[in-house]
Amino acid sequence: MCPLSLSENTGRASDFSSARAFNAFIYRLLSVAWRFVNGGAIKNDDGDRLIINRFGGLPLALRVAHIAVRSVPLIAIFLFVISFWAGLTLEVSDHDKIALALFFFAGILLGYVSFRAPHLSVHAYLSVRNLRPIALLSYLLLFLIIPFLFEAVLLRRVFDGVLLLPMIAAAWVAYRSNPSAPWMARFFPLAFAVMAAIPGFILPPYYGGIAGWTTSVELKDTVPLYGFQLENDAGAHIWLTHTIFTPVTQVGRFARAWESKEGKIGPIGAFIMKAYRRAYPLLQSGYMPHERYLGHFAYPPHTSAVNLPDHHDFPPDRIVRVELVELIYDRSGQLIRRDIYSTYNVPHF
Amino acid sequence: MTLNDAYRCYLRKYDTPHNDFHINLVRIFVGLFFAWKTMSRDFGFMGLLPHDFFYFYPIHIYKPDGIVLITGLPYLMELATFHWIHWIVGFPSEALLAALGFVLVGLSLLMAFAGRGPFRIFAIATYGLATYLWGFIFLSGQEVDSVMIYFGMLLVVCLANYDDRPVWHLGTLADQQVNVQAGRAFSSVLMVFVIYYGLSGYNKITDLRIIDWFNYNLIQDIQVTLKMQELGNYYGTLFPRFFSLFIGYEWLNYLLVPLVYLSHLTVGAIFFKRNYILKFAAFYSAFHFFASSVSIAFTGYFIVWWILIDWRKILWFVRRRDVSIVAV
Numbered sequence: 001m002c003p004l005s006l007s008e009n010t011g012r013a014s015d016f017s018s019a020r021a022f023n024a025f026i027y028r029l030l031s032v033a034w035r036f037v038n039g040g041a042i043k044n045d046d047g048d049r050l051i052i053n054r055f056g057g058l059p060l061a062l063r064v065a066h067i068a069v070r071s072v073p074l075i076a077i078f079l080f081v082i083s084f085w086a087g088l089t090l091e092v093s094d095h096d097k098i099a100l101a102l103f104f105f106a107g108i109l110l111g112y113v114s115f116r117a118p119h120l121s122v123h124a125y126l127s128v129r130n131l132r133p134i135a136l137l138s139y140l141l142l143f144l145i146i147p148f149l150f151e152a153v154l155l156r157r158v159f160d161g162v163l164l165l166p167m168i169a170a171a172w173v174a175y176r177s178n179p180s181a182p183w184m185a186r187f188f189p190l191a192f193a194v195m196a197a198i199p200g201f202i203l204p205p206y207y208g209g210i211a212g213w214t215t216s217v218e219l220k221d222t223v224p225l226y227g228f229q230l231e232n233d234a235g236a237h238i239w240l241t242h243t244i245f246t247p248v249t250q251v252g253r254f255a256r257a258w259e260s261k262e263g264k265i266g267p268i269g270a271f272i273m274k275a276y277r278r279a280y281p282l283l284q285s286g287y288m289p290h291e292r293y294l295g296h297f298a299y300p301p302h303t304s305a306v307n308l309p310d311h312h313d314f315p316p317d318r319i320v321r322v323e324l325v326e327l328i329y330d331r332s333g334q335l336i337r338r339d340i341y342s343t344y345n346v347p348h349f
Numbered sequence: 350m351t352l353n354d355a356y357r358c359y360l361r362k363y364d365t366p367h368n369d370f371h372i373n374l375v376r377i378f379v380g381l382f383f384a385w386k387t388m389s390r391d392f393g394f395m396g397l398l399p400h401d402f403f404y405f406y407p408i409h410i411y412k413p414d415g416i417v418l419i420t421g422l423p424y425l426m427e428l429a430t431f432h433w434i435h436w437i438v439g440f441p442s443e444a445l446l447a448a449l450g451f452v453l454v455g456l457s458l459l460m461a462f463a464g465r466g467p468f469r470i471f472a473i474a475t476y477g478l479a480t481y482l483w484g485f486i487f488l489s490g491q492e493v494d495s496v497m498i499y500f501g502m503l504l505v506v507c508l509a510n511y512d513d514r515p516v517w518h519l520g521t522l523a524d525q526q527v528n529v530q531a532g533r534a535f536s537s538v539l540m541v542f543v544i545y546y547g548l549s550g551y552n553k554i555t556d557l558r559i560i561d562w563f564n565y566n567l568i569q570d571i572q573v574t575l576k577m578q579e580l581g582n583y584y585g586t587l588f589p590r591f592f593s594l595f596i597g598y599e600w601l602n603y604l605l606v607p608l609v610y611l612s613h614l615t616v617g618a619i620f621f622k623r624n625y626i627l628k629f630a631a632f633y634s635a636f637h638f639f640a641s642s643v644s645i646a647f648t649g650y651f652i653v654w655w656i657l658i659d660w661r662k663i664l665w666f667v668r669r670r671d672v673s674i675v676a677v
Contacts, residue, residue: 130351147558154417160555174356182533184508185363188540189356195544196551200417202407203429204487205480205500209548211416212556212610217569225582239583247390251584251644253491257405265399274397290389299389302495304646306578306585329580 157199164197249301269322269344366527369512380461396443430484501541509534550613630654
């Protein structure tokens with residue numbers, strides 16, 4: 001069932017009126033926030049007091065700077081909500097909780113300063129925009145320090161994203177101030193800044209880049225192999241190639257996607273048999289399912305598939321069991337044990 | 350130097366003249382890539398799945414205290430992948446999905462050989478259908494990382510203004526003067542690369558502490574992958590003998606991994622200094638080849654860098670040599 005089908009959309013009148021009320025509430029909230037960040041007064045570089053009235057009265061750069069500055073208290077509130085949510089939903093360490101609390105108070109303090117003395121914040125923005133050494137040094141230090149302050153990557157990204165707000169403001173000003181330049185040229189820096197600043201940005205087929213991750217591999221005395229195995233009526237086993245799930249060709253992803261819905265769609269073993277029946281003629285011929293049309297000239301799967309076993313003794317009607325297993329070998333290649341995590345017994349009629 | 354100065358420098362560089370011949374080659378390359386990859390991915394399979402299998406949103410894939418994909422949310426994902434269409438019409442059958450795969454192959458080849466078509470319809474249709482079909486993969490939790498550059502290049506082909514010619518008229522562009530419109534198209538293609546790798550570089554600063562740059566046990570990872578493969582594992586590397594040569598040289602961990610992160614951070618150089626493209630192409634091909642040592646195959650990215658080389662110059666060079674041989 002798709003998430004929103006036509007049949008679900010035929011709500012009663014009361015549903016519509018509550019939806020209207022909700023929309024009105026959101027609109028009101030946004031307009032109050034917008035008036036807050038866009039109103040008031042600031043001083044320019046010469047110390048002149050300038051009144052901002054909605055959209056007019058100031059050069060674009062200063063107006064954007066002012067909006068960025070006035071956004072700080074809102075950001076602090078946003079961070080508070082995030083931290084509250086993080087405290088509830090993530091296993092945030094005590095270390096992160098203390099860091100979050102400190103950053104929340106720092107955000108409120110910054111907000112207060114920006115409210116009382118907005119010109120200071122405008123100068124800060126202009127320092128960034130003008131790439132003054134103090135601004136560059138501060139950025140470098142903050143980017144280096146923030147990952148040490150938080151353990152959860154989400155929190156690191158959120159705070160680094162806040163640091164990028166002046167960059168977004170600058171990219172937006174540049175976008176608006178150069179109307180004679182091609183829109184694509186102006187779009188790219190803005191897109192870069194926005195995609196970097198939003199933590200975990202993804203809007204397929206585009207996303208915020210490969211995450212920073214690391215892996216610490218210890219060479220143990222045992223080697224585990226994990227995946228689905230098929231058992232035939234003679235009791236022999238073979239590994240099920242992950243390419244059977246093509247076009248999803250990364251190991252583990254299809255099973256995880258299935259697992260997330262298993263309550264609704266039943267055991268994966270039953271579906272594996274369905275897919276296996278479809279792929280068997282290819283497998284029997286020594287080809288993997290992604291090689292259906294182009295044979296060995298096919299574009300390889302995302303996780304390289306190797307060691308395709310001989311499937312002649314494993315026609316679908318001789319498969320009795322699909323098992324999710326982990327085989328533990330010692331380093332000399334001796335099988336130590338075979339752990340079975342789930343079993344699907346294939347019904348044969 | 351202020352940000353404004355840097356921006357002006359960027360805009361000037363964006364207008365660097367280039368040749369239309371090369372942009373047409375980019376179009377051909379992207380079209381052939383989508384045809385090749387689509388023929389190697391059985392979209393009919395998606396028709397076998399119960400509808401409730403979808404949607405496994407990116408936000409569900411990783412725990413947010415590790416890798417973050419926070420905007421991979423319901424509705425937003427459907428809007429981005431054109432799967433909003435299933436709010437209105439039903440789900441396609443296995444046969445229809447397989448047929449759509451062939452339609453995409455046809456469109457990709459048409460775009461590659463005949464050009465973008467009237468009103469750029471071939472290119473736009475290729476983009477729309479590819480996004481829709483790949484949407485099934487994205488909504489099953491995979492692959493945005495290995496196709497983003499190609500989709501970006503395809504989008505540039507759709508949107509850029511350059512002299513688009515079918516393959517059989519490509520020769521007429523071989524001696525044409527360089528011009529700003531083609532230059533802008535080429536700059537846009539470069540920016541797709543800069544954004545993809547640059548953001549990856551940015552993430553290496555935000556997600557990792559500097560000391561973590563030296564904590565990736567790549568060589569040990571290769572060793573484990575090879576051992577698993579030797580024991581009959583169903584995934585591994587396609588070049589086990591080659592990568593076994595690196596076993597035992599753990600010091601390479603401290604060199605290769607940080608070097609890659611540094612290259613991500615400096616990839617903007619290809620935009621501002623075009624003679625760096627060849628160097629980065631060689632480096633990134635080597636990098637993506639090396640990534641296959643731990644069974645991750647970014648085959649498309651292994652080859653995509655080489656389309657950025659100015660092939661017209663190479664053809665000129667070859668042609669001049671022919672002429673000189675004839676003259677002798």
